[in-house]
Amino acid sequence: MAAGGGEEERRPQFGSRLLHDGNDVFKHNAWDDVEWDDERETEARRAVEENSSMFLSREQRDDYEQNSAHYWDKFYEQHQNKFFKDRHWLFTEFSELTVKENDARKEIKFFEVGCGAGNTVFPILRTNCGGDDDDANLFVYCCDVSKEAVDLVTSHAEYDSRRCAAFVADVADESTPFPFPESSLDVVILIFVLSAICPEKMRRVVARLARHLKVGGRILFRDYGRYDLAQLRFKPGRCLSAHFYARGDGTRVYFFTREEVREIFCECGAGLVEEQNLVDRRLIVNRGKRLTMYRVWIQAKFRKT
Numbered sequence: 001m002a003a004g005g006g007e008e009e010r011r012p013q014f015g016s017r018l019l020h021d022g023n024d025v026f027k028h029n030a031w032d033d034v035e036w037d038d039e040r041e042t043e044a045r046r047a048v049e050e051n052s053s054m055f056l057s058r059e060q061r062d063d064y065e066q067n068s069a070h071y072w073d074k075f076y077e078q079h080q081n082k083f084f085k086d087r088h089w090l091f092t093e094f095s096e097l098t099v100k101e102n103d104a105r106k107e108i109k110f111f112e113v114g115c116g117a118g119n120t121v122f123p124i125l126r127t128n129c130g131g132d133d134d135d136a137n138l139f140v141y142c143c144d145v146s147k148e149a150v151d152l153v154t155s156h157a158e159y160d161s162r163r164c165a166a167f168v169a170d171v172a173d174e175s176t177p178f179p180f181p182e183s184s185l186d187v188v189i190l191i192f193v194l195s196a197i198c199p200e201k202m203r204r205v206v207a208r209l210a211r212h213l214k215v216g217g218r219i220l221f222r223d224y225g226r227y228d229l230a231q232l233r234f235k236p237g238r239c240l241s242a243h244f245y246a247r248g249d250g251t252r253v254y255f256f257t258r259e260e261v262r263e264i265f266c267e268c269g270a271g272l273v274e275e276q277n278l279v280d281r282r283l284i285v286n287r288g289k290r291l292t293m294y295r296v297w298i299q300a301k302f303r304k305t
């Protein structure tokens with residue numbers, strides 16, 4: 001199963017295409033805000049109980065934790081920039097990523113954590129390239145634990161060091177400094193990255209990021225939701241701890257509920273308040289093969305007070 005929802009595509013804002021009549025299911029490629037009946041919920045619980053009935057050994061868990069950069073490096077060595085698609089939905093879901101022409105702030109700074117091959121960074125730079133003023137206005141930092149990923153970003157034809165700085169960092173390792181001071185960022189972007197970090201470390205990661213936000217700055221979050229198809233497809237023997245799994249290639253993934261996301265961000269002790277926190281339940285349809293896939297993502301926004 002895909003690491004990071006690579007199958008998402010350009011779309012109108014969440015919640016706008018609703019399936020009212022089950023007979024229409026194969027008329028479109030995707031349906032928003034899909035209701036789950038009791039049977040589907042029970043089946044999902046059963047699948048998760050089964051695939052998490054046994055946890056990997058302490059040694060295996062330590063290996064995935066200590067060598068996570070290595071496993072992500074292998075992932076990017078293999079897939080290069082072919083795996084994830086550009087995140088075009090970014091601008092419909094997160095209007096904060098479009099710098100307004102009349103924005104009076106002189107220096108707007110974004111920071112993307114877990115930038116991968118740049119599928120978020122480059123659309124942001126493109127979208128905000130409205131002229132000389134904008135170029136001077138917005139600066140985008142991005143980091144990834146994988147050097148291979150950062151190399152893909154810095155060698156990209158659109159990489160411009162006047163507008164962007166990509167660097168290698170494990171965001172969970174507080175001894176690795178960031179190249180910007182605390183209270184200096186307008187937006188922190190977490191797209192399918194917190195799920196790759198060990199759950200015990202998530203709050204500290206979020207607290208650290210929040211300290212680097214200006215008052216009024218925001219963290220934008222989108223990630224895997226509980227009982228997403230990717231979670232149900234794991235076979236027994238891949239579970240690290242509750243709802244946290246290692247894929248066959250050694251990369252890891254956690255599946256969140258809204259309540260957990262709220263706790264991680266609002267109770268991290270860094271003054272974040274919730275502005276949005278929704279479950280995006282989508283039915284993806286393969287019309288050719290007459291297949292249906294139930295995807296679940298969580299999307300949230302938090303503001304620093």
Ligand SMILES: C[S@@+](CC[C@H](N)C(=O)[O-])C[C@H]1O[C@@H](n2cnc3c(N)ncnc32)[C@H](O)[C@@H]1O
Nearest residue numbers: 003004072084114116144145146170171191196
């Ligand atoms: C599922 S991929 C998503 C990539 C990108 N955000 C996207 O949506 O296309 C997760 C990314 O997070 C990076 N990552 C995982 N753990 C990290 C950490 N502790 N610090 C920084 N980056 C990390 C991985 O190398 C990988 O590029």
